Amino acid sequence: MTGLRLIGVALAATLAQPSAAQPVSVQDSFRIGTGASLLCTAQSLVVDRALEDMFDRGYAIICRDAAVPIGHVYALKTRGSDPAARLAAIRSDRVTCQPGANEPLDDLGQVQTLSCRLDDADIGYNVYLVRRGDTLYVAEGLGGYDSALRLALRSVATDRVAQGEVSIATTGAGDPAAFARAQAGSLDPERALAEAYRRNNAGNYAEAAEFFGAVLSSEGGEQNRAEALVNEALQKSNLGRFGEAESLFASAAALAGADPVTARRLRNYRAMHLLNQGLPDLALEELARPIPEAAVAGSVRSLVIDRPTAGRLSAEGPGGRRLGGAEGLTPEDKAQILDGQALQLRGTILRLQGQPAQAVEPLNRALDELLAIRGGRIAATVWMRAQIRGELADIAEAAGNLTEAEREHRSAVGLLETDYPGSAALLSAKGRLAAYLARHGRSGEASVLFREIVTANAESGSSSPTLRGVLAPYFALLAERGQDPAAVAELFTASQVLVRPGVAQTQAVLARELSGGSDEAARLFRQSVTLTRDVERSRVDLARLETLEAPSAAERARAQALRGSLGQMQQDQAATQARLAAFPRYRVVAGGAMPLAEMQALLREGEAYYKLTVLDEDVYAIFATRTTARAFRVASSPDELERQVGALRDTISVVEDG
Numbered sequence: 001m002t003g004l005r006l007i008g009v010a011l012a013a014t015l016a017q018p019s020a021a022q023p024v025s026v027q028d029s030f031r032i033g034t035g036a037s038l039l040c041t042a043q044s045l046v047v048d049r050a051l052e053d054m055f056d057r058g059y060a061i062i063c064r065d066a067a068v069p070i071g072h073v074y075a076l077k078t079r080g081s082d083p084a085a086r087l088a089a090i091r092s093d094r095v096t097c098q099p100g101a102n103e104p105l106d107d108l109g110q111v112q113t114l115s116c117r118l119d120d121a122d123i124g125y126n127v128y129l130v131r132r133g134d135t136l137y138v139a140e141g142l143g144g145y146d147s148a149l150r151l152a153l154r155s156v157a158t159d160r161v162a163q164g165e166v167s168i169a170t171t172g173a174g175d176p177a178a179f180a181r182a183q184a185g186s187l188d189p190e191r192a193l194a195e196a197y198r199r200n201n202a203g204n205y206a207e208a209a210e211f212f213g214a215v216l217s218s219e220g221g222e223q224n225r226a227e228a229l230v231n232e233a234l235q236k237s238n239l240g241r242f243g244e245a246e247s248l249f250a251s252a253a254a255l256a257g258a259d260p261v262t263a264r265r266l267r268n269y270r271a272m273h274l275l276n277q278g279l280p281d282l283a284l285e286e287l288a289r290p291i292p293e294a295a296v297a298g299s300v301r302s303l304v305i306d307r308p309t310a311g312r313l314s315a316e317g318p319g320g321r322r323l324g325g326a327e328g329l330t331p332e333d334k335a336q337i338l339d340g341q342a343l344q345l346r347g348t349i350l351r352l353q354g355q356p357a358q359a360v361e362p363l364n365r366a367l368d369e370l371l372a373i374r375g376g377r378i379a380a381t382v383w384m385r386a387q388i389r390g391e392l393a394d395i396a397e398a399a400g401n402l403t404e405a406e407r408e409h410r411s412a413v414g415l416l417e418t419d420y421p422g423s424a425a426l427l428s429a430k431g432r433l434a435a436y437l438a439r440h441g442r443s444g445e446a447s448v449l450f451r452e453i454v455t456a457n458a459e460s461g462s463s464s465p466t467l468r469g470v471l472a473p474y475f476a477l478l479a480e481r482g483q484d485p486a487a488v489a490e491l492f493t494a495s496q497v498l499v500r501p502g503v504a505q506t507q508a509v510l511a512r513e514l515s516g517g518s519d520e521a522a523r524l525f526r527q528s529v530t531l532t533r534d535v536e537r538s539r540v541d542l543a544r545l546e547t548l549e550a551p552s553a554a555e556r557a558r559a560q561a562l563r564g565s566l567g568q569m570q571q572d573q574a575a576t577q578a579r580l581a582a583f584p585r586y587r588v589v590a591g592g593a594m595p596l597a598e599m600q601a602l603l604r605e606g607e608a609y610y611k612l613t614v615l616d617e618d619v620y621a622i623f624a625t626r627t628t629a630r631a632f633r634v635a636s637s638p639d640e641l642e643r644q645v646g647a648l649r650d651t652i653s654v655v656e657d658g
Contacts, residue, residue, distance in 0.1 A: 023159045023160065024155050024156055024159050024160060024161065025057065025075075025159050027044075028043070028044045029041055029042060029043045029044060029059075030042050030059075030155060030161055031161055032061065032148050032151050032152050032155065032161075032166060033147075033148070033151050033162075033164055033165050033166035034161065034162075034163050034164060034165070038064075039063055039064050039148070039166045039168055040061060040062065040063040040064070040070075040145070040148040040151075040152075040166050040168070041061075041062050042059035042060070042061055042062075042073060042152055042155070042156075043059060043060050043062055044057070044058075044059055045058040045059060045060055045072075048072075049090050050072070050074055050076065050083070050086060050087055050090060051074075051076075052076075052077075052080070052081075052083075052086075053077075055077050056074070056075065056076045056077060056083075057074065057075040057076075057156070058072060058073070058074045058075075058076075059072065059073045059074075059152070059156070060072055061073060061139075061141055061145070061148055061149070061152055063145055063148060063166075063168055063577075064168075065528070065532065065577060066145075066573070066574045066577050067531075067532065067535050067569070067570035067573040067574055068570045068571060068573075068574050069141075070141045070142045070144075070145045070148070070574055070577075070578070071139065071140055071141015071142060071145060071148070071149055071152075072138075072139070072140060072141065073137075073138065073139040073140075073149070073152040073153055073155075073156050074087070074136075074137065074138045074139075074156075075135055075136075075137055075156050075157070076135065076136045076137075076138065077134055077135055077136075078131065078134050078135065078136050079134065083136045083138075084129060084136055084138070087138060087140075091116075091125075091127075091140070094118060094119055094120070095116045095117070095118055095119060095125050096116060096117055096119055097114040097115065097116035097125075097127065098114070098115050098116070099114060099115075100112075100113035100114050100115040101113065105128070105130075105150060105153070105154065106154060106162075106164075107154045107157070107158050107162065108130050108137075108153070108154060108157055108158075109130075110130075111128050111129065111130045111153075112128070112129040112130065113126070113127065113128055113129075114126075114127035114129075114140075118575070121575050123142060123143065123144075123575050123578055123579060124142070124143025124144070124578075125140070125141070125142060125143060126140065126141065126142075126143045126146055126149055127139075127140040128140070128149060128150065128153050130153070130157060132157060137153055137156055137157040138153070139152050139153035139156075142574065142575070142578035143578060143581075144168065144577065144578030144579060144580065144581030144582065145168050145578065145581065147164070147165070147166050147167045147168065148166050148168060150164075151164050151166060167581075168577075168581055212228045212231045212232055212235075225255055226252045226255040226256045226259075226262050227252075227262065227265065229248050229249075229251050229252035229255065230248075230249070230252045230262070230265050230266060230269050231269075232248055233245045233246075233248035233249045233252060233269065233273070234269045234272060234273065236248060237272070237273040237276045237277075238276060240276070242273070242276070242277060245273055246273075249266065249269070249270060249273070252266060253266060258292050259292075260291065260292040260293060260331070260335055261331050261334045261335050261338065263291040263292055264291055264335055264338035264339065264342070265338055267286060267287065267289055267291055267338075267342065268287075268338055268341050268342050268345060270286050271283040271284075271286040271287050271342070271345055272345070274286060275345075275349070280349050280352065280353060283345070283349060284346065284349060287342050287345060287346055333373055333378070336369055336370075336372070336373055337369075337370065337373065337378075337381060337384075339369060340366045340367075340369035340370045340381070340384065341366070341384060343362040343363070343365050343366035343369065344362075344363065344366040344384060344387065344388055344391075346359075346362040347359040347360070347361075347362040347363035347366065347388070347391060348363075348391055350362070351391060351394065351395060356395045356398055356399065359391070359395060360392070360395060363388050363391055363392055363395075364392075366384075366388055367385060367388055370384060370385055371385075382415050382416065382418070382419045382420065383416070383420065383425055385412075385415055386411075386412040386413075386415045386416050386425070386429055387412070389408045389409070389411045389412035389415070390408070390409065390412045390429060390432050392408045393405045393406075393407075393408035393409045393412070393432070393436070396408060397436065402440065405436060406433075406436065409429075409432060409433040409436055410433065412429045412432070412433075413426070413429045413430055413433055416429050422456065427452075427453045427456055427457070427470070428470060430449045430452060430453055431449070431450070431453055431470030431471070432470075433449060434446040434447075434449035434450050434453070434473065434474070435470075435473045437449070438473045438474075438476075438477055439473075443477050446473070446474075446477065447474070447477060447490075450471065450473075450474035450477075450494075451490070453470065453471065453474075454471070454474075454490075454493055454494045454497055454593075457497040458493065458496065458497050458593040467497065467498060468498055468615050468616070469615075469616070471494055471497075471498070471615070472615045472616055472618070474494060475491060475494065475613070475615055475618070475620050476618070476633070478490055478491040478494070478631060479491070479620055479631055479632055479633045482630050482631040482632045483630055485629060487631065488596065488622060488624070488629045488630060488631045489595065489596040489597070489629070491620065491622060491631045492595075492596040492599070492611075492622055492624075492629075492631075493593045493595070493596070495611060495613045495620075495622065496593040496594065497593065498613060498615075520583075521580065521582075521583035524576055524579055524580045524583075525580060527576050528573060528576040528577055528580060531569060531572055531573035531576060532573055534569055535566065535569050535570055535573055538562050538565065538566045538569065539566065541558075541562060542559060542562040542563065542566060545558060545559040545562070546559060596624065596629060599624070600624055600625070600626055600627070600629065601626075603624070603625060603626040604626070605626065607625070607626070608623065608624065608625045609622070609623070609624045609625075610622070610623050610624075612634065612641070614638050614641075617637055617638065618633060619633070619634040619636060619637070619638060619641055620632070620633055620634065621633075621634050
């Protein structure tokens with residue numbers, strides 16, 4: 001069911017994955033810096049006092065572990081009123097500034113600076129201004145994030161992501177979902193919804209959930225809310241919370257009305273929900289349910305070529321390029337994508353039911369549907385097409401057509417490498433190819449791909465529920481070479497990326513807190529961690545109170561108090577993070593896995609290290625001393641191991657009479 005679960009949490013997207021090669025001006029968000037770790041992003045603003053009209057651009061700068069945006073970057077046209085004076089007036093109610101010396105900045109030459117401090121806290125606030133032609137470019141924000149401000153200014157002024165590393169304080173207390181939540185909070189509902197799909201298709205499901213949540217908590221239209229509800233319902237279903245999912249599906253259906261796009265989305269996701277409950281026959285019935293026909297644009301019906309139609313025809317012409325999010329998709333396009341997904345689901349169900357011959361036809365039809373949309377240049381369909389290629393590969397392998405199976409697997413990887421580089425979806429496709437190679441005796445080629453997957457996850461510090469299934473064949477390969485020091489070292493590294501993100505985060509925070517000492521830096525670190533946790537607790541409590549149907553007077557008063565205190569706590573937390581940046585030891589991001597040799601060097605004579613890793617029904621072990629190491633598959637199953645652990649605990653502690 002692994003492949004099915006991957007489909008179950010995906011959605012036909014409407015936007016392409018942003019690329020560092022794209023101009024910054026056409027992206028809704030862009031990465032700040034080009035270091036190994038993603039620490040800061042710029043999120044496009046639709047409403048901001050600094051923006052006068054559609055020709056002005058502004059971005060909120062969001063950084064990891066900061067509860068609110070730490071600054072802004074603007075590209076403002078210098079017509080009419082002076083944008084520099086406009087910005088000065090906006091910041092005057094909270095910041096006091098003095099003219100600073102002009103400074104050289106890479107790519108931009110001399111840049112005007114302002115030396116400022118926040119009025120309500122003794123914290124530096126930096127402002128950079130540079131004029132090019134009729135545009136004023138400005139970056140401003142907390143001084144502790146100066147490297148991010150400079151890189152953001154260079155990126156917007158040159159219209160490309162600037163090379164360089166962000167150097168900011170990090171605590172590890174804010175997880176990727178919290179980072180995504182801060183990003184989502186700066187976007188309008190339409191862009192938050194698009195970004196949710198983008199991250200969902202890349203395999204970043206927890207982050208996508210935060211963007212869908214931002215849509216639900218906004219004042220967006222009913223169709224946007226219906227989309228977000230459907231996605232939340234599917235998330236609940238994937239977690240096994242089927243009753244909650246049913247309720248959310250019903251709420252989405254009430255909002256959706258007869259909209260043909262939302263009807264198709266409901267049909268597909270209800271089918272996935274039934275599959276999660278082990279009801280494939282009912283899922284097939286759901287996919288066969290009649291739904292409204294997609295509407296045809298009025299200009300097409302009347303044979304009139306209006307401006308949107310002309311733009312679309314131009315893009316689809318011989319010189320047309322791959323289409324991303326800037327052009328958008330029509331309702332007909334979206335309906336066709338969702339119909340293709342329905343065919344994909346039908347084919348997958350038939351394959352899992354042992355009907356591979358019958359599965360090929362709907363899978364191939366799904367490919368045809370997706371490729372037909374604008375000549376196949378919609379990057380948003382790439383994820384689905386890669387999944388279909390993987391399904392066809394499994395069918396070909398079962399039929400003994402190994403050449404075709406390998407071709408389909410490599411086609412899936414190639415598709416994702418172009419539009420979703422570095423994504424969880426790409427790593428999953430590589431894992432599927434690697435497992436195929438391992439099954440057919442090509443362990444060397446398989447190991448190369450598995451190492452790429454492990455390295456990517458170790459560098460990003462991320463993990464996912466599907467990673468254990470992806471790496472299971474790799475552990476089996478390495479355990480067969482358990483006496484080879486190189487194989488043991490690889491298995492040790494791979495075992496580290498399987499640590500659940502929450503556990504790894506807690507361990508990292510605790511280690512830094514214990515090693516911090518008692519100086520001012522350690523005090524600020526502990527204060528930031530405490531504020532981060534207080535912000536999260538308050539946010540969750542407020543969300544709970546706001547969903548009550550009939551809150552009591554005490555609950556209404558509690559919600560009002562939380563709204564008042566939450567904003568102040570978020571500002572205090574960001575300010576503490578900015579102060580922490582003055583201490584170099586907290587600007588170092590510890591990434592990657594510990595090598596086995598480094599761990600062995602920590603052992604003393606007479607000490608040994610023993611680690612167990614459970615993957616599906618297999619248990620693997622690593623035993624290492626200061627000078628030797630070996631790996632092997634444990635004879636006991638996970639259930640047997642649990643019984644043995646229970647018996648051992650009973651020899652240490654027994655509870656009698658409470």
